[in-house]
Amino acid sequence: MKKKGLLLVISGPSGVGKGTICKEYLRTHDDCTLSVSATTRSPREGEIDGVNYFFLSHEEFRKRIDADGFLEHAVFCENYYGTPKDAVMEMIESGKDVILEIEVQGALQVRSHYPEAVFIFVLPPALCDLEERLRGRGTETEDVILSRLERAKAEFKYIEKYNYVLINDTVEEATNRLDAIVKAEHCLLCRNYKYIEKEFLNDK
Amino acid sequence: MKKKGLLLVISGPSGVGKGTICKEYLRTHDDCTLSVSATTRSPREGEIDGVNYFFLSHEEFRKRIDADGFLEHAVFCENYYGTPKDAVMEMIESGKDVILEIEVQGALQVRSHYPEAVFIFVLPPALCDLEERLRGRGTETEDVILSRLERAKAEFKYIEKYNYVLINDTVEEATNRLDAIVKAEHCLLCRNYKYIEKEFLNDK
Numbered sequence: 471m472k473k474k475g476l477l478l479v480i481s482g483p484s485g486v487g488k489g490t491i492c493k494e495y496l497r498t499h500d501d502c503t504l505s506v507s508a509t510t511r512s513p514r515e516g517e518i519d520g521v522n523y524f525f526l527s528h529e530e531f532r533k534r535i536d537a538d539g540f541l542e543h544a545v546f547c548e549n550y551y552g553t554p555k556d557a558v559m560e561m562i563e564s565g566k567d568v569i570l571e572i573e574v575q576g577a578l579q580v581r582s583h584y585p586e587a588v589f590i591f592v593l594p595p596a597l598c599d600l601e602e603r604l605r606g607r608g609t610e611t612e613d614v615i616l617s618r619l620e621r622a623k624a625e626f627k628y629i630e631k632y633n634y635v636l637i638n639d640t641v642e643e644a645t646n647r648l649d650a651i652v653k654a655e656h657c658l659l660c661r662n663y664k665y666i667e668k669e670f671l672n673d674k
Numbered sequence: 675m676k677k678k679g680l681l682l683v684i685s686g687p688s689g690v691g692k693g694t695i696c697k698e699y700l701r702t703h704d705d706c707t708l709s710v711s712a713t714t715r716s717p718r719e720g721e722i723d724g725v726n727y728f729f730l731s732h733e734e735f736r737k738r739i740d741a742d743g744f745l746e747h748a749v750f751c752e753n754y755y756g757t758p759k760d761a762v763m764e765m766i767e768s769g770k771d772v773i774l775e776i777e778v779q780g781a782l783q784v785r786s787h788y789p790e791a792v793f794i795f796v797l798p799p800a801l802c803d804l805e806e807r808l809r810g811r812g813t814e815t816e817d818v819i820l821s822r823l824e825r826a827k828a829e830f831k832y833i834e835k836y837n838y839v840l841i842n843d844t845v846e847e848a849t850n851r852l853d854a855i856v857k858a859e860h861c862l863l864c865r866n867y868k869y870i871e872k873e874f875l876n877d878k
Contacts, residue, residue: 591863596873626874634861635870647861654858657838657851659795666839669800670830 475562476655478569479577482592483622485604487638492569494645502567505558511549542579574628588655589632595639679766680859682773683781686796687826689808691842696773698849706771709762715753746783778832792859793836799843
């Protein structure tokens with residue numbers, strides 16, 4: 471019996487290192503792929519349709535919103551961004567796990583469309599580590615750093631909507647824990663019930 | 675902040691290999707220990723009180739039942755057997771994970787006393803594998819094998835009370851998956867909420 475993949479929704483404050491964890495996880499897991507977003511903004515040089523983004527016209531994007539074609543979507547700088555439902559579901563049905571790296575508002579939308587997704591919030595070991603990391607980049611002004619910290623604190627309020635917290639102490643440890651979460655979720659009774667019913671609960 | 679350990683309740687039909695998986699897991703995980711049962715039967719040669727069993731008089735055992743001192747208990751061949759609540763809780767509070775290898779009726783009792791335990795049902799890849807394994811031992815009569823298979827089928831009916839299924843394809847794979855389940859459970863939001871609340875949700 472073909473097993474469905476998982477939708478892994480990964481959020482966390484700017485600077486926490488969730489991109490690095492996802493990249494490292496994807497590098498070592500062929501059975502997992504990154505979700506490709508759709509957008510109405512124009513492709514930048516070198517960007518390929520279907521790889522970096524699905525590039526859609528405003529009209530097409532709105533048509534798909536009306537047809538409930540997105541797991542989540544938002545407007546940013548007058549352009550639409552969203553996660554096309556069909557593309558993700560196809561991957562999942564084929565048995566691949568899909569990672570969706572997304573902010574909290576988007577995650578909440580995904581949750582209402584696909585509650586069987588796995589919601590993971592990446593955290594620093596402590597709040598002061600986040601500030602340290604943001605400052606450590608050395609690329610941001612004090613104002614930007616403070617506004618990111620404020621935004622992080624606002625995002626933390628949504629943490630109870632998530633299933634797991636992934637403490638990013640080291641990339642290696644955090645990636646290992648992400649691997650454990652994925653393996654464990656695949657062992658959940660509810661994700662195996664069809665097979666179990668057929669094989670063990672049928673009175674043969 | 676000291677983290678609590680997990681109570682891992684592991685069931686599965688006779689012959690499925692759950693003992694081997696637990697032994698292998700314990701061998702490689704110092705942070706996990708096997709629960710020690712209490713019993714009213716007499717110690718056999720070489721058995722040590724507090725190591726193999728806690729040996730109790732019938733009177734003492736019944737007193738502890740009345741005081742709600744067991745996570746589960748049962749009578750077998752006119753002797754009581756049970757899992758002392760205090761000993762398990764002490765380990766868990768100290769941060770150690772505790773494995774309780776137990777049949778389904780006992781697991782149901784544990785569930786009502788301590789619902790935050792992790793319930794894991796060990797299964798063979800397919801039903802025919804179980805029969806093969808029971809026959810492969812070469813030590814049981816046909817009658818015993820058939821009655822064990824019937825008992826297994828009766829136990830499967832309780833599988834929906836468990837959180838996870840652990841398919842024992844190979845001991846190594848199954849032990850790895852058990853490791854993943856334990857790691858993932860330690861990442862669950864609900865098991866880390868106190869720390870998160872203190873560190874990230876306090877408006878400092």
